[in-house]
Each structure stands twice: as C-alpha cells, then as structure tokens.
Amino acid sequence: FEQHPLQQLPERVLLELSEHDQVEDYDALAYGLEPLRANGMRLAIDDVGAGFSSLRHIVLTKPDVIKLDRSIVDGLTHDDVLATLVHSPVEFGHAAGAAVVAEGVETAVDAETLRAHGVDYGQGWHFGRPGPAGDLAPAVALPAAVRR
Numbered sequence: 001f002e003q004h005p006l007q008q009l010p011e012r013v014l015l016e017l018s019e020h021d022q023v024e025d026y027d028a029l030a031y032g033l034e035p036l037r038a039n040g041m042r043l044a045i046d047d048v049g050a051g052f053s054s055l056r057h058i059v060l061t062k063p064d065v066i067k068l069d070r071s072i073v074d075g076l077t078h079d080d081v082l083a084t085l086v087h088s089p090v091e092f093g094h095a096a097g098a099a100v101v102a103e104g105v106e107t108a109v110d111a112e113t114l115r116a117h118g119v120d121y122g123q124g125w126h127f128g129r130p131g132p133a134g135d136l137a138p139a140v141a142l143p144a145a146v147r148r
Helices: 026-038 054-061 080-095 108-116
Strands: 014-018 042-048 065-068 099-103 121-123
Touching: 026 042, 026 054, 042 054, 054 080, 065 080, 080 099, 108 121
Parallel strands: 014 042, 042 065, 065 099, 099 121
Antiparallel strands: none
C-alpha cells in the first residue's frame, strides 16, 4: 500500500474547527477524524469565547489545542471581567488535556498577563508579522504532554 500524504507526517497537521462552525453530527465528525488523529493529526478549537458552543465543541471533540478568540483577550490587562473570562477556558482546556493559545497578543504586557493566567502559547503582532514561508523560523514542536 502507498501512504496517503496526510499519513506521512500527520503530527505536523493541526486541523482547526472554528467555534463558529456548527457541528450537526459529532459522531460523524469523530468517525471522520479518528483515523487521522490515530496517526498523529492534532485538532484545535478556534475562536473559543466568540461563538455559540465552544464548551460543547471541547467536550465532544477532545481537542489537543484550544485557541482563545482575540475578542476575550483584547483588554485583558485592564479588565477584571475579561481576566475571569479568560481564566475559565484556560482551566477547562487544561483539565481536558488541551494546550491553550491566545489569539491577538499585541504587546509584551499582553503576553505576560496571559502567561500569568496560564495560557500556554500566543499568536499575534507581538510575536511577528505575516510574511513569506521562507522567512519563518523553524517550528517548535508541541510539548509531548499535550500530544495524544
């Protein structure tokens, strides 16, 4: 048998399911993703905190990564309500075995505040601007503790 390209390096694939994407049949989704995840593909729930069903997505899909939407990250440094709102999915995500990524990290202060709230990773202008793929630094592997 010849391997399908996705089966060659599946651990390098992180499929993002947006919180905005309604899932009508979680069993069918799990069935479709199972062979890929069994071969190392990781699953992320994107835009957590911005849509209608992030907790349901997290519970039923058991993602490797949850990504906090920038709408609940922006202003966190100066807003106790946002701080509480961020803290909850971080704790929930970690308890579910997922790494937590904050989107929209604009400053070093934002990054420090998010780290203090237990966020594992960040993405945003603070870390770099978009550019050609050839300019990217070598990818850092996701810690083994959050791999399935």
